[in-house]
Structure formats: C-alpha cells, structure tokens
Amino acid sequence: MPKVELTNHLKRFFPTLGPQTLPASTVAELVRALDGRFPGIMGYLVDERGSLRKHVNIFIDGEMVVDRVSLGDALDERSEVFIAQALSGG
C-alpha cells in the first residue's frame, strides 16, 4: 500500500499525525483515506471542491502531482507520497 508522510506543520492541528500506510490508487483516494483516520484533515489539504489548496504541494516519489484539480494522479503499491506546504514569508 502507498505510504504517505506529511509536513510537521500539520501536527499543530493533528498532534498524533505521523507517517501512514493507506489503501489508495489515486491521490484523491489517499486524501479521503487519510481523512478517515484524521477527521477534518481533508479540509486542510483541499478546498470544498476537492482541489488542492494553492499553497499545498503533494509529491509522488519525489515528483509533484500533475492533477491539482481532482487529484487523479495514480498511485501504486510502492508509491511514497509526501504532502508539504509551500514556503511563504511573514
């Protein structure tokens, strides 16, 4: 099953958050599965239409996802996913 790691910044809101292994064949499925374990986290990653928030990035095996609108990028059993926040000032 794909593995996912998330930026530590999200631990502020989800203190028990750590690396996860989740059943998913697309990024959208992975985000939904993650929300099942950490209710509400989906709203931090995507907007109410399911599109990736502007300042959030998702990488699959080091490559940024292509489909930011519906998160349709495919995952396989060995995929390693990293969910990061873009850096910003202030």
Next chain:
Amino acid sequence: MSLRMFLGTRKGLVVYAQTPGGWRLESVHHVGNPVSYAVEDPRNGTWWAALDHGHWGQKLQRSRDQGQSWEEVKAPAYPEDAERGDGKPATLEYIWLIAPGPASQPGRLYLGTNPGGLFVSDDGGDTFTLCRGLWDHPSRTQWTGGGKDTPGIHSLVIHPADPDHLMVGVSCGGVFESRDGGLSWAPKTKGLLATFLPDPEAEIGHDPHLIVACPTRPEVLWQQNHCGVFRSVNGGERWAEVSAGPPRFGFAVAVDEVNPDRAWLVPAVSDERRNAASGGLSVSTTEDGGVTWRELRDGLPQEGCFDLVYRHSLDKRGPTLAFASTTGNLYVSEDFGERWALLSHTLAPVYSLRFGA
C-alpha cells in the same frame, strides 16, 4: 459592567479585560494563526474566531468556555454549482465577518465571506448554508474585488425590531436590503458616490467600507465608504454625504447607541496614500449628524504615524471606545474619545476589534 476586547490579529486572537486597575491583557489564543475576525456572541457568551491559514484554508473556531478550550466548526462550503462572477468555481476564500443573530433567533449566526457570500446558520454555527437570495441576485456579476481579488461581505445590519429586515455591505457591490429574511434583496445605494466607476451614481459597484446602524434608532445608518462618509436617516432609502475636512477616506465608523447624530471615525489621509492624516493619529467625531466634525487627538501620537485602522477595528460600548491599527497599536478611551491611552504598541497587525462582556 466590565468589558472584554477581542482582537483578531495576524498572529492570533488577543483578549483584553477591563479591570478595576484598567485594561489588562487577559489571554491569547490561536497563537501564530491569522485571525480575520473574532467576536463574542452576546446571547450565550460563545467566543468565535475565523482563522485565515495561509496554507490550510479558512477555519472557524468556537469556544463555549471563554477560551479555555476551542473546537473547530466545519467551515462554510459554497454549493457545487456556485460560480464566482468570473465563472470560476466559488470556494471559501476568506471569512470577513461573524455576526450573531438577534435574541429572537437564538441559533442564528451569519458569516460574511469572499467571494461575495452571506452564510446563515440556524443551529448555533454547527452548519451553514449560503444565502441564495443574495448569491443569485442578478447584479452579482457586476460585483468586483476591492483590495481583495473577489468581492466580499463585511457588514450586516439586523433591524432590532424585525429579524427579517437585513442590510449588507458588499465591497465592491454596494448596499443591499432584504425585508423577507434574505429571500430577496434590493440595492440601496441612492445618494452614494463611486468615483472609481465610469458612472459615479451607478446603482451597483459601490464600496461601502462599513455600514452601522444606531441600535435605538435603526433607521439612521452610517457608512464609511471608499468615496466619503455617508449617512441615511430613512433606512438607506437615500444616503447623504457628510464628509467635511479630514473625515473622508477611512474604513471604520462607530455610532452612539442612543444618539443617532453622534459618530466616530478614524480618518486616513487618502485612498492613494492610506496612512494617518498629517502623519498624526486622530479620531473624528460629530454630534450633529455630520454637519460639523471635531478632531480628537489628546493622547494620540502626532508624528510619524503609519497606522491604518481597518473597518472592524474601531468599536464603542457606552463611554468606552477603542481602536487598533495595522501597525499593532491599540488605543482606548473611557470618555467618548476625548482622551486616549495607549494599551499596546507591540501587537501584530490588527484586523478586528470587538467589545464583549
């Protein structure tokens, strides 16, 4: 009665309390998170805070124990078919206003949002629904952003004798009134000027920075507009410009609870420059409905000020007034603005200041 002050700042919610020894910093919440608006619901004492996470979206937080614990409430969501004026899908961009409903509707809560949304809750904020009557108003495609990319709703006036009688301010769209609880809306912009439009007297497209009503004389409305200060004595049927001297450009306005002719503003130098007038900080007040204005400067710095006071960052409760600025200064007056005292010069930029109990 002692008061609290709720400050939505770029770095969190800051609460001050009035004590026998003066105002004291009481507590800080959501440290590090921008709080776009915070308010106490006077009906039940619930504290509300809208969080504007740069990365993680807009969140709504509620505390029923005076800030000891907070719970995240599901943020309002635009319906799937909702499109912005430019045809793009509408998603929640900003929570600009949290407005508790009247005592007669104990579960009612309103949110003003970008893009152009008025959301309504009837279950104490557990769930919110977009007010379709306003969203579907045919003029919405003519609304534009003012300072933000999309139009937003920042002002709501609920008539104290009729909870179905509502008025909202949209920047930039104008003033809209509903007499049927939000089902239908009509523009109320006669007499306003929008000098940034090809037709300054156009019905749609105005930028009312803030609209407030005198609580005991609700037919008297005050408006700090992008293009001047305006007042209406007939519930918005007609507005009259009452700008004279420094009070012209600014964002905030407060009106007396009893005397509808008495109001306060914090003027900025101009739309083009947007800093304190003459480099010094002043509050303008009138007691004759805006015919004449007096500048109040006692206790306020008079040089080198770059303070700007946003629309929700001036409030009044009885003789007490307070305002806070984008440069993190907080001033309070206990005598209707005659003399001011600095409470803090080290806050983060302040987005809102509201009194509570």
